[in-house]
Amino acid sequence: MDKLLKSISYIFHPLIMPLLGVIFYFSKSPRYIPIEVIQAKLISLFILTFMLPVLLYFLLKTLGKVKTINLQTTKERIYPLILNCIVILLVLQRIITPSQGLELYFFFVGILLSNMACFLLVIMKFKASIHMIAVSGVFMFFIALSIHFSININGTLALMAIIIGAVATSRLHLKAHTYKELIMGVFVGAIPQLTLVNYWL
Incomplete structure (x- = not known):
């Protein structure tokens, strides 16, 4: 059980979730x-976001700015979050533009806002779970897409709910x-994704 719960944190790592959202979008x-x-x-997103x-x-x-991949302290999170915000800005400038798909564009804008909010919390010495930020953001994006495209993805949403629970448990x-x-x-x-729905749904 210990190995299973550890593996869940790696399988559903925050770096993987944006790419998962894009793959789902293209498939639906x-x-x-x-x-x-x-x-x-x-390929471009895999290189830039992973x-x-x-x-x-x-x-x-x-x-010497970070000690482990888990970023256990708020101090360790500062530089990774800043760099990740820059990476997402590059994605928005070069790969996912509004003219190429508003849904994906605002999905990444939501990711950027979540990263910025997480950074502000870090400045206030609060360590919000980046794993939960990533998986809940993708979950909300899936819900919005199901409404936008009028498709039934109840099975996928149920699976995502289980994944959220598994990640939290892990x-x-x-x-x-x-x-x-x-x-x-x-x-x-979830909140940035839900708020930005007003601009594309």
Whole structure:
């Protein structure tokens, strides 16, 4: 059970969730999008939102700015969150623009706002769960897409609800967060996505 709960934190890592949201969007969108365009965007997003942050983490670790990948203290979170905000801004400038799809554009704007809110909480010495921010943000995006495209994805939403519960259980088991930090993470992840729905739904 210990190994299972640890693996959940890695399988549903915050770096993976934005790419998961984009893959889901392309799989459900009724619009015709050339496969070459989809592949190019997915590769670009994988490099920018996953590979680059991993490389930056190792750089920060070499410089002594972070100790572990879990970012256990608020001080350790400052530089990763700043760099992640810059990465998301690059995505919004170069890969996901409003003309190429408002849904994805505001999905990443929501991710940016969540990162900024998490950074402000860090400045106030509060460590909201980044895992819960990521998974709850994607969950809210899925709900909005199901309404927007008028599609039945109840099975996917039920699975996402289970995943949210599993991630929360994992973080508690690992003593990475308290209940308050998990609940705050859910709000920080979901509220920006819910608010931005007004601009594209």
